[in-house]
Amino acid sequence: MKKNLKYIAGAIVVAVFVPFVAFAGDDNVPPITNDLVKEECSACHFAFQPAFLPALSWEVMMQNLDDHFGEDASLAPGPMAEIEAYLVANAKRRGLVDENNPPLRITELRWFTHEHSEREARQMKERKNVTTMLDCAACHTGADRGIYDDD
Numbered sequence: 220m221k222k223n224l225k226y227i228a229g230a231i232v233v234a235v236f237v238p239f240v241a242f243a244g245d246d247n248v249p250p251i252t253n254d255l256v257k258e259e260c261s262a263c264h265f266a267f268q269p270a271f272l273p274a275l276s277w278e279v280m281m282q283n284l285d286d287h288f289g290e291d292a293s294l295a296p297g298p299m300a301e302i303e304a305y306l307v308a309n310a311k312r313r314g315l316v317d318e319n320n321p322p323l324r325i326t327e328l329r330w331f332t333h334e335h336s337e338r339e340a341r342q343m344k345e346r347k348n349v350t351t352m353l354d355c356a357a358c359h360t361g362a363d364r365g366i367y368d369d370d
């Protein structure tokens with residue numbers, strides 16, 4: 220019995236740390252290769268690469284585009300299905316996901332707030348003259364190519 224408990228405790232530790240190191244040693248992501256995604260998902264902000272969120276996050280997000288962070292980002296069924304399929308196929312594979320509450324914001328993931336602490340982010344934004352952390356490409360000049368370890 221004791222052994223089992225120990226095993227469970229070990230599993231929990233792993234679950235907590237996996238998201239944290241998700242990008243350590245692998246700071247770049249594959250660029251977006253689908254033209255529709257590039258076009259439709261860059262209309263209001265930088266087009267984030269699908270590898271930043273798990274498949275379930277993209278599914279939930281794509282099913283609720285009419286209320287996308289308070290905005291209506293609806294698409295016709297055809298383009299919507301194509302974009303969702305692409306995002307899901309290229310989603311992040313590592314780490315565990317809370318099935319009832321998948322993350323919808325990259326900027327709230329632990330590795331993100333770790334790499335961009337509040338104080339540092341404020342200073343970085345001032346220096347780069349950026350108003351939002353969603354403007355990835357303002358600071359990471361290779362962001363559209365999936366390169367984030369360049370500065």
Ligand code: HEC
Pocket residue numbers: 259260261262263264267287288290291292302323324325326327351353
């Ligand atoms: C009509 C404008 C609009 C379009 C089109 C749009 N978005 Fe957004 N998106 C927003 C707004 C507004 C936010 C929240 C911005 C903020 O918090 O500053 C957001 C936030 C996000 C976030 C969370 C960012 C974070 O980490 O905080 C993701 C992921 C995202 N959008 C993905 C997409 C995808 C995928 C598409 C294409 C299907 C898309 N968006 C198209 C307006 C849009």
Ligand code: HEC
Pocket residue numbers: 242246247271325326334335340343344347349351352353354355356357358359367368369370
């Ligand atoms: C105001 C500037 C700024 C913005 C905006 C910004 N970043 Fe960063 N980011 C940095 C800095 C500075 C670092 C830490 C230095 C480094 O290692 O590149 C960093 C680190 C990272 C890292 C880790 C890179 C590494 O080498 O360890 C990733 C991945 C990353 N950012 C992704 C993003 C994404 C995705 C967005 C948009 C949602 C974003 N960043 C927005 C400035 C910014």
